Amino acid sequence: MSFWDIIWFIVISFAFIAYLMVLFHIIGDIFRDKDLSGGLKALWVICLIFFPFVTALVYLIARGPGMAERQATAMDQRQQAQDAYIQSVAGVKSPSAEIAQAKALLDAGTIDQAEYDTLKARALA
Numbered sequence: 001m002s003f004w005d006i007i008w009f010i011v012i013s014f015a016f017i018a019y020l021m022v023l024f025h026i027i028g029d030i031f032r033d034k035d036l037s038g039g040l041k042a043l044w045v046i047c048l049i050f051f052p053f054v055t056a057l058v059y060l061i062a063r064g065p066g067m068a069e070r071q072a073t074a075m076d077q078r079q080q081a082q083d084a085y086i087q088s089v090a091g092v093k094s095p096s097a098e099i100a101q102a103k104a105l106l107d108a109g110t111i112d113q114a115e116y117d118t119l120k121a122r123a124l125a
Contacts, residue, residue: 019052019053019056022056022060023048023052023056025067026044026048026056026059026060026067027045027048029063029067029070029071030044030045032070032071032074033063033066033070044059095123095124098119098122098123099119099120099123099124102116102119102120102123103116105119
């Protein structure tokens with residue numbers, strides 16, 4: 001093998017791995033989207049199998065902006081679930097929960113503004 005054969009192999013391998021990453025990301029997005037019906041999901045997957053490059057380009061152009069929104073929503077849901085789990089296991093409240101509880105006490109008249117400020121500062125520390 002010559003030097004250029006090795007370079008060509010590296011370039012082709014990189015392109016193939018990049019394509020696989022895009023393909024799996026698209027498939028994940030198809031099944032994450034609640035707005036698509038089952039038939040449309042099946043159609044997208046079938047098109048990805050038989051016309052992979054064209055379908056991937058069409059999907060990225062037509063539905064690309066929504067992909068980022070769906071991924072951000074999924075990440076937010078995972079983060080909230082993780083925070084809730086950590087709080088339930090450790091018995092620790094998040095700073096926002098502590099501040100909300102202190103605000104409820106302030107609104108109810110149980111504590112005054114100075115105590116609320118102290119609780120808020122402690123929660124944020």
